[in-house]
Amino acid sequence: MSKMYDSNYTKQEYERSMKYQPSMKVHPVDQPAFVNQNQVLYSPIFPxxxxxxxTFYVTSLDPVFVDHLSRHTDMEIMVETTSGKVVExxxxxxxxxxxxxxxxxxxxIHLRISEIVFFEGFPIG
Incomplete structure (x- = not known):
């Protein structure tokens, strides 16, 4: 274990000197209004x-197509995308x-609905 204190101190003296002492008060940092009798130029703090x-999100929506897709939830389907890729x-x-x-x-796989050409699934009765 390496010593992080001065060799003239014992470990207990070092630890005691590093503890917070109630007489020590922490003050906020004061910004001076004048330096050398001149007013300090500053900028106000703001975000x-x-x-x-x-401010808004736009997506094309085909309500009937989305409804048909949602009826096939938890079923095996095959989807073809606009790029020609088939996903099953x-x-x-x-x-x-x-x-x-x-x-x-x-x-x-997450597919955008706008990229789907068609899907194939079991008939819903």
Whole structure:
């Protein structure tokens, strides 16, 4: 164990000197109003505006298509995307803008509804 204190002190003396003493008061940092009889120029503290965030979120919505997809929740489906990729798996979730298809027990794919050309599933009666 390395010593972090001066060798002239014992360990107990060092620890006692480092403890907070009630007579020591912590004061806030005061900003001077005058330096060399001149008024200090300063800027008021205010939050800096961050990157502007969009105030609304827009998505194209096909209510009937989303309804048909949601009826196939927890069923095996096949989906073709606009890029021509075919995805098969268990449809586990349907949101306003995307769906989740579980490919196997530890992998899932999230597809935007706007990228779906068509899907194929069991008929719903």
């Amino acid at each position: 800096v505006p961050a990157v502007p965030q969009p 798996g268990l449809l586990t979730a349907v949101a306003v803008d995307h769906i989740q298809i579980n490919i196997n027990e530890d992998r899932a």
